[in-house]
Amino acid sequence: MNSYNLYRFKGITIAMYSCYNASGEIDLEAARRLARYYAESGVKGLYVGGSSGEGMLQSVTERKLMLEAVVGEVGSELTIIAHVGAPATRDSVELAIHAEKIGAHAVSAVPAIYYRLPAPSVEAHWQAIIDSTDLPFIIYHIPQTTGFQLTLGLLSKMAAQEKVIGVKISAESTFELQQFKAAGGEDFLVLNGPDEQYLAGRSIGADGGIGGTYGVMPELFLHIEKCYAQGRMDDALKWQFIVNELIVELLSFPSLYGACKAILKLRGYDTGEPRLPLLPVAETDLPRIHALNERILSFAAQAKGAGL
Numbered sequence: 001m002n003s004y005n006l007y008r009f010k011g012i013t014i015a016m017y018s019c020y021n022a023s024g025e026i027d028l029e030a031a032r033r034l035a036r037y038y039a040e041s042g043v044k045g046l047y048v049g050g051s052s053g054e055g056m057l058q059s060v061t062e063r064k065l066m067l068e069a070v071v072g073e074v075g076s077e078l079t080i081i082a083h084v085g086a087p088a089t090r091d092s093v094e095l096a097i098h099a100e101k102i103g104a105h106a107v108s109a110v111p112a113i114y115y116r117l118p119a120p121s122v123e124a125h126w127q128a129i130i131d132s133t134d135l136p137f138i139i140y141h142i143p144q145t146t147g148f149q150l151t152l153g154l155l156s157k158m159a160a161q162e163k164v165i166g167v168k169i170s171a172e173s174t175f176e177l178q179q180f181k182a183a184g185g186e187d188f189l190v191l192n193g194p195d196e197q198y199l200a201g202r203s204i205g206a207d208g209g210i211g212g213t214y215g216v217m218p219e220l221f222l223h224i225e226k227c228y229a230q231g232r233m234d235d236a237l238k239w240q241f242i243v244n245e246l247i248v249e250l251l252s253f254p255s256l257y258g259a260c261k262a263i264l265k266l267r268g269y270d271t272g273e274p275r276l277p278l279l280p281v282a283e284t285d286l287p288r289i290h291a292l293n294e295r296i297l298s299f300a301a302q303a304k305g306a307g308l
């Protein structure tokens with residue numbers, strides 16, 4: 001039995017976008033407003049500084065500021081997971097200690113990137129982060145960007161520690177997800193990463209999901225989750241397919257994050273442009289963003305009408 005409150009990490013957690021002003025600097029007021037919008041949407045938590053949050057494109061100071069704004073605004077209402085992954089272990093440890101100090105509920109990290117490290121290095125990197133705080137730790141497995149393939153052996157070894165409460169798996173194999181769940185055991189959380197496979201992940205063992213596109217359609221993921229929890233698989237599948245069509249459209253822009261940020265702007269949440277090398281939406285693509293936003297809002301209204 002794990003002594004951490006695992007329940008708070010289950011369900012829908014938004015991988016939150018970072019907020020910048022017109023000069024590209026962190027915009028704390030915008031971050032607070034966006035966090036408030038999400039708190040009111042009914043989701044369980046926020047994952048701050050991950051892939052969608054552009055943590056890898058920010059300085060340690062900027063990452064701390066972004067997290068402080070979110071924890072300060074909604075930390076008493078939502079579960080806040082701080083992604084502290086960085087190429088240098090020192091930076092990750094500094095971010096983890098800061099996350100604990102300001103009241104985040106967990107830390108999470110990708111393997112150390114760039115050097116294409118072997119498993120013992122990644123283990124030492126994660127262990128240093130884990131040992132630096134009393135917070136629970138969630139492994140972030142995203143081999144398509146990090147190049148690191150987490151083995152069942154390393155996962156089991158990490159999961160044997162009480163502080164290692166789960167893994168966020170953004171790899172596309174739901175088989176791997178199921179294997180991780182089996183290796184980690186009942187008390188080990190497995191959180192689905194690919195939003196296109198939320199329902200598939202849940203059906204095969206995920207306890208919830210952390211996703212970037214949730215940030216522009218939280219109502220739809222909450223609705224899929226509700227249908228699934230009520231055993232209404234046909235409805236859950238229908239809504240997952242609707243969501244997937246929307247994700248295909250979002251992915252048709254030069255950057256997914258730029259598209260999501262442009263949609264949020266239309267709703268009155270100006271989070272600025274993503275940082276280069278992530279591209280913003282071109283002026284000429286704005287009519288498409290507008291139409292996509294209308295479609296999402298219309299589906300969100302339908303989902304609500306269907307009894308969310």
Ligand SMILES: CC(=O)N[C@@H]([C@@H](O)[C@H](O)[C@H](O)CO)[C@@H](O)CC(=O)C(=O)O
Pocket residue numbers: 015016047050051052053169170192193194195196210211212213247256
């Ligand atoms: C590579 C990537 O960004 N994957 C996303 C998904 O939410 C992804 O945006 C979505 O499935 C669309 O492909 C998440 O798995 C990553 C995530 O939660 C994060 O932002 O840290």
